Amino acid sequence: MLSFNTDEDFSQNYKFLIGSILPRPIAVVSTRNENGTHNLxxxxxxxxxSAKPMIVGFAPIRRPNTGEKKDTLINIEREKEFVINFVTEKNADLINLAATELPYGESEYQFTGLNFLESEKIKAVRLVESPIHFECKLRDLISYGDTPGAGTLITGEVIKVHVAEEVFEEGRIITNKWNPMGRGAGNDWFKTDSIIEKTRLTKAQIQK
Ligand SMILES: Cc1cc2nc3c(=O)[nH]c(=O)nc-3n(C[C@H](O)[C@H](O)[C@H](O)COP(=O)(O)O)c2cc1C
Incomplete structure (x- = not known):
């Protein structure tokens, strides 16, 4: 096998992370800019x-060339809240466009034509084109440094969940009714249209 140390170039570590940990779920994070516009x-x-409390986490990394913080992190440090939205086959192209690095304060909603609606409990808004919304209050902010490629782990407590009725059946979200997408290495994305089921042995089945 090939082996390498991780104390050299951050971009090599990054490539190995994104090539190994996949398919990755995608959080589409909505935060409020200082001027009152909305970032996505x-x-x-x-x-x-964690299920109770309901905790989710994601990590913006410092910008590769400058080590600057991403706008999402700047906003969450100030506002202490955010909304997690989700990628579907339908909205994926516009979400990809929302990853464009606009100057701070310019809204990706306006840039992409994506739409927002007010949240119930927080000031950050929800993405209309996402069938699921998590309204979150900041829990932890753990910084791993301020050099290019250094991540900040942001966790939030989901205080309100919204699910579109058409993807919800008998108390469950049905995967193939909302067609989520995941992320791979480089510019690869994954569709989730070839699902297989595997049942697990129960305790009763292994008792002799
Ligand atoms: C599907 C996808 C996943 C991404 N995941 C991450 C990630 O986990 N961490 C990160 O720092 N940037 C990630 N990016 C890049 C950010 O979305 C991009 O830098 C964005 O402009 C940051 O926006 P902001 O400055 O408004 O926070 C991803 C981009 C795409 C398209």
Whole structure:
């Protein structure tokens, strides 16, 4: 096998992270800018960590050339809240466009033509084109440094969930009714249209 140390170029580490940890879920994070406009950006270093309290987390990394903070992090440090929205096959092209690095304060909603609606509990808004919304209050902000490629782990408590009725059946979100997409290496994305089911052995089945 090839082996390497991780104390050299951050971009090599980054390539190995995104080539190994995949398919990755994508959080489409909506935050409020200081001027009252709304920021939207996708983050695939994302997952859920606790059911009660309901905790999710994602990680913006420092900009590769300058080490500057991304707008999402700047906004969450100030506002202490955000909304997580989700990628579908339908909205994916516009979400990808929302990843364009606009000057701070310029809204990706306006830039992409995506739409927002007010949240119920927080000032950050929800993406109309997403069938699921998590309204979140900041829980933890853990910085791993301020050099290019350094991440900040942001976790939030989901205080309100919204789910479109058409993707919800018998108390569950049905995957193939909302066609989520995931992220791969480089510019690769994944569709989720070839689902297989695997059942697990129960305790009763292994008892002799
Ligand atoms: C699907 C997708 C996933 C991404 N995931 C991340 C990520 O996990 N961390 C990160 O720092 N940037 C990620 N990016 C890049 C950011 O979306 C991009 O830098 C964006 O402009 C940041 O916006 P902001 O400055 O408004 O926060 C991703 C881009 C795409 C298209």
């Amino acid at each position: 950006a996708p983050f695939s270093f994302f997952n859920g960590f």
